[in-house]
Amino acid sequence: MFTPVIDCLILFALISPLIGTVARGKGIGKVLGVFSSVGFLASLYLLYDLYKDLRLAKNGILVYWSPLTPLSGSCLKVDMLSIYVSAIFILVGLMASIFSIRYMEHDTGHSLYYSLLLAMVAGMVGVTFSGDFFTLFLFWELMCLTSYVLVAFRKEFWEPVEAGFKYLIMSSAGSALILFSIALLYGMTGSVNLSLIARVFAQSGADSSIKVWTYLIFGLLLTGFGIKASIVPLHTWLPDAHPAAPTPISAMLSGVVIKTGVFAMIRIFFTILHPAPLDWGIIVTISAIFAALTMTVGNVMALLQNDIKRLLAFSSIAQIGYILLAISVGFVGGIYGLYGLTSGLLHVLNHAIMKALLFLTAGAIIHATGTRSLTELTGIGHRMHATAVILTVGALAISGIPPFNGFISELAILLATINAGLMIFAVIMLANILIGFSYYLRLLYILVWQAPKEGLENVKEAPLSMLLPMGILAFLCILIGVWPHPFIYLASKAAEAAMNTVAYVSAI
Numbered sequence: 001m002f003t004p005v006i007d008c009l010i011l012f013a014l015i016s017p018l019i020g021t022v023a024r025g026k027g028i029g030k031v032l033g034v035f036s037s038v039g040f041l042a043s044l045y046l047l048y049d050l051y052k053d054l055r056l057a058k059n060g061i062l063v064y065w066s067p068l069t070p071l072s073g074s075c076l077k078v079d080m081l082s083i084y085v086s087a088i089f090i091l092v093g094l095m096a097s098i099f100s101i102r103y104m105e106h107d108t109g110h111s112l113y114y115s116l117l118l119a120m121v122a123g124m125v126g127v128t129f130s131g132d133f134f135t136l137f138l139f140w141e142l143m144c145l146t147s148y149v150l151v152a153f154r155k156e157f158w159e160p161v162e163a164g165f166k167y168l169i170m171s172s173a174g175s176a177l178i179l180f181s182i183a184l185l186y187g188m189t190g191s192v193n194l195s196l197i198a199r200v201f202a203q204s205g206a207d208s209s210i211k212v213w214t215y216l217i218f219g220l221l222l223t224g225f226g227i228k229a230s231i232v233p234l235h236t237w238l239p240d241a242h243p244a245a246p247t248p249i250s251a252m253l254s255g256v257v258i259k260t261g262v263f264a265m266i267r268i269f270f271t272i273l274h275p276a277p278l279d280w281g282i283i284v285t286i287s288a289i290f291a292a293l294t295m296t297v298g299n300v301m302a303l304l305q306n307d308i309k310r311l312l313a314f315s316s317i318a319q320i321g322y323i324l325l326a327i328s329v330g331f332v333g334g335i336y337g338l339y340g341l342t343s344g345l346l347h348v349l350n351h352a353i354m355k356a357l358l359f360l361t362a363g364a365i366i367h368a369t370g371t372r373s374l375t376e377l378t379g380i381g382h383r384m385h386a387t388a389v390i391l392t393v394g395a396l397a398i399s400g401i402p403p404f405n406g407f408i409s410e411l412a413i414l415l416a417t418i419n420a421g422l423m424i425f426a427v428i429m430l431a432n433i434l435i436g437f438s439y440y441l442r443l444l445y446i447l448v449w450q451a452p453k454e455g456l457e458n459v460k461e462a463p464l465s466m467l468l469p470m471g472i473l474a475f476l477c478i479l480i481g482v483w484p485h486p487f488i489y490l491a492s493k494a495a496e497a498a499m500n501t502v503a504y505v506s507a508i
Contacts, residue, residue, distance in 0.1 A: 003064055003076060003129060004046040005086065009122035012039030013115045020111020033101030033465075036114040040094035040121070047090060051083050060497060063131065075193065077131030081345075084494035085263050086125045088349055092255045092356045093121040095469035096248035099360050102465045103248060103367055113153060113246075120146035120252070124260050128267075133182045133192040136264070140178070144171050144228075147257055151245040163237075163244035170237040174227030181220040185272075188213060194271055201276040214276050218283070221268060229261030231324060232294040235317050239301070242316070243309035243372065247363025250309060254316040255356035259348050262323055266341070270330065270498045280331050284422075287328040292428045295321025299435040307372045308362045311439065312355065315398065318436060319351045325429060326413045329420045330499070336420045341495040343412035346488060350397075350405040350480060357394040357473035361387055364462035364470065365447075374443070379452030383459040386467055388448045390474045395444050397477040399437040405480035408488075 001007055012035070020032045054062055064076035097117060104113055119142060126139025148171070152164025186192055188210070189200040201214070223234065230238040238258070242250045274280075298318030305311035326347065329340025364387050365380055366372055381388030397404035400411070410433060417426040462470075480487050 002126065003050065003078065005043050005050060005090075006122055006126050006129065008043045008046055009039065009090075009118050009125065012036065012042075013118035013122060016115040016118065017111045020114070030101050030105060032111055032114050033097060033104070036097045036118060037094060037101075039118055040090055040097055043121075043125075044087070044090050044094065047083065047086055050078060054078060054080065054083060060500075064129075074134045075131040076129045076135060077194075078129055080490075080497040081263075081267065081494040082128040082497075084345065084490055085259070085348070086128045088259070088352045089121055089124045089128070089256045092252060092352050093117065095356055095360065095473060096252050098469045099251075099363065099466050100246075100248045102463045103363060104246060113150070116146045116150050116153075117249075117252070120150065120257075124256060127260055128263055131194055133185065133194070137175075137179065137182065140260075140264075141175065143257070143260060144175065147249075147253065150249045151241045151253070153246055153249070160244040163240040167237045167241040170227055170234075174224040174234075177220045177224035181217045181224065184213060184217050184220075194268070198272045201272060211276075211278060214273065214278060218269070218273055218278075222265065222287075225261040225264045225268075226290075227261070229258050229265070229324075230294075230317050230320055231290055232297045232317065232321075235294070235297070238317060239310055239313045242313035242359075243307055247309075247359055247366060250312075250363070251356040251359035254313065254359060255352040258316065258320060259352060262320070262327070262348060266327060266330075266345075266498050269327075270341075274331070274333070274499075280333065284328050284331045284420075287331065288325060288422055288425045291321045291325035291328055292425055293321070294318070294324060295429060295432045299432050299439070303435065303439045305439075306374050308365070308374055308377070308443070309359070309372050311374075311443065312358050312362060315358075315436065315439075316351075316355055318432060319347070319355070319398070321432070322410065322413055322429060323347050323351070325417060325422075325425055328425075329413075329416045329422065330495075332420045336416065338492075338495055338499060340413075340416040340420060341498060342488070342492045343409060343416045345494050345498075346412060346491040347409035349487060349491065350409045350477075353473050353476050353480070354394055354398040354406055357390065357470060357477065358398065360466070360470050360473070361391045361394060364466045365391075367466070368459050368462060369456065374446050376453070377456075378446055379448075379450045380456060380459065381448035382452040383456050384461050387462050387470070390467075390470045392444060392448060393474040393477055395440040397481070399440045400433050401437070403478070403481040405477050405484070405487075408481060408484045412488075 019035050060079055062078040123139045123143030127136055130136035148164055148168045151167050152160045154160045185197055189197045191197055227234045242253050295318045298314050298321060302311050302314035323344045326340050326344025330337045397406040400407045414426050414429060
């Protein structure tokens, strides 16, 4: 109905409750987690098949027309940017699914949990494949609705319900702004198709009235998608939602859900608005200021946290600031813009891996001890040796220490920012990297280096089904750090697809 990848995810999401009912009746509830993981593996394989077809496609774009095309221009378009980001979404979903097999085994309603997880990833993949605003908004809402429920999944506790409600209110406001901007675009161009809208803006010339409305639309979309991406000051839902959600969902939220907002900004700003005759110098400065504010607030607030999941949540806000700075450099255009966007997309991959790893590691510790307080977890690494090693890899990677993957993408963003002439923002980012290193060093000192606190004597190592996804992600942190070339190549191809408006417009 859509594409094989999305169809596979939706099919597994629909079948999961039935499998869960049968499995619980036979006393084999863990089979549902295995079933969900198989669904993610199958969708990854289908995505690879799509990638092979894409390499043979004209202009590097595959177009899937929907039955509604004559009325709305609704379609699905797959390019290298879609493939790249979707692979990240599905990979982290797979890791979260495997981790959940033991982590969620005592939660009631876990068949619904896996169904929601699969549907949420289907929504995110659908957003990346959307060739028009109608389809994009449809899948965007699928992602949002499932993520609201997953945040508040443990409804017997007040914290998840409160966090889920706050997330619902703020995200719904963002969706309303996006919908309003879509209405404005339709009124200006007569279409919701991204390619047709881009063509109208490219041909608009220096019409002052169009420029005024375009600036308004840019602001609305930046705000709407910025709420999901947690750009400061639109970030306040994130520090509550991520700690309150089940840890695999925290990994999804920080690792990939907020990246859906980043993807939407890249797709729409570079495909639709970048051809418009706007003052892009002003836009570069404004977006870079928001990037600097986002990374600084995130890092400073992370310094003050005693809750391990809140610390990681604020760290995610800071990392979004780094990515937004790379997008700002992308607005410069030309070779510097391409380099900036490539570095940002590389960091999208690296942060998804690093933050998913750190949240899953935190989840393994919380599962073993029942607490999120750093003061109560002093020296836990002495009781959970494998978890401590993996935590150290993740913390050093996200701190930008070589030879791990975070160093590669953070250095690339710094160099791109300097080459674009934004020296002051490069200095701000470098200062923030040092702040980030300080609180991750503190985290390692408390959890790994200090002597274990009394009361942790009976703590046991995490089970294999938790260590497996953590180990895979830790391995990727090392692999990308020591052999970055294939991943830089993929990120550069994704960036070229994002900035190649001519090819995207011609694929109608």
